Amino acid sequence: MTIEVEDGGFRGYHNYYVPEEFFKTDPENGAIYLQDGERAAKVSESFINGLHLGIEEEIGDTASLLMYETGQQWAMQDMKRFNEKMRHEYGGGKQDIWQMNKKFVLESWWWPLTIQGFGGWRVTLGDKHNEALQSKGLSIVELRNSAVAQSMALAGKPVCHMYAGLFAGVFSFYDREERGCIELQCYAMGNDVCKFLVGSQKQMNAAEFWTKEGATATEVLEKLG
Numbered sequence: 001m002t003i004e005v006e007d008g009g010f011r012g013y014h015n016y017y018v019p020e021e022f023f024k025t026d027p028e029n030g031a032i033y034l035q036d037g038e039r040a041a042k043v044s045e046s047f048i049n050g051l052h053l054g055i056e057e058e059i060g061d062t063a064s065l066l067m068y069e070t071g072q073q074w075a076m077q078d079m080k081r082f083n084e085k086m087r088h089e090y091g092g093g094k095q096d097i098w099q100m101n102k103k104f105v106l107e108s109w110w111w112p113l114t115i116q117g118f119g120g121w122r123v124t125l126g127d128k129h130n131e132a133l134q135s136k137g138l139s140i141v142e143l144r145n146s147a148v149a150q151s152m153a154l155a156g157k158p159v160c161h162m163y164a165g166l167f168a169g170v171f172s173f174y175d176r177e178e179r180g181c182i183e184l185q186c187y188a189m190g191n192d193v194c195k196f197l198v199g200s201q202k203q204m205n206a207a208e209f210w211t212k213e214g215a216t217a218t219e220v221l222e223k224l225g
């Protein structure tokens with residue numbers, strides 16, 4: 001379902017810095033829409049907490065995998081929509097996101113999620129600006145105010161599996177190669193920021209093994225040399 005967006009959507013209105021510019025409300029039908037017409041729902045921390053704990057209660061240890069795969073699916077759907085939007089908004093209807101600067105594309109993708117309450121991120125790409133990461137084929141995402149971790153602050157383990165899946169999906173879509181992602185440290189374990197590593201699935205399997213053995217984020221990065 002979509003609604004008409006007067007000055008937004010594909011017609012070149014890039015700037016939205018506050019929720020009032022980004023959300024459209026339809027009080028008559030009790031609905032909230034995002035800037036480009038997508039339907040949204042406002043939920044509390046308790047809802048996010050209940051969703052995670054409820055799934056875990058139902059299916060046990062595989063809950064984290066389910067949330068990861070949910071994130072991946074979300075990324076795939078979202079990137080198709082996002083590419084279409086970027087092509088019209090910045091690419092003159094001709095250029096796709098792959099023909100634009102990767103950092104710019106990723107920042108443009110994430111900013112609406114910050115307004116939606118998913119937290120602030122900082123990406124360090126493994127590219128010519130960071131040769132150490134480039135040589136390993138890795139990128140790092142730091143996330144502040146993770147909606148999931150904040151709702152499960154005392155979990156004592158990484159809980160942002162949906163975010164990890166989301167990043168894996170987005171990097172896979174952009175790089176056109178399968179990418180995995182693992183959360184090395186999490187706010188729910190007492191860290192200031194959640195820290196994610198993005199790379200090949202093989203590297204992520206190794207990183208997961210070392211993390212479970214108790215290695216810190218820095219140690220995992222060193223071992224992946």
Ligand SMILES: [Zn+2]
Pocket residue numbers: 146149158159160183185186187188194195
């Ligand atoms: Zn986290």
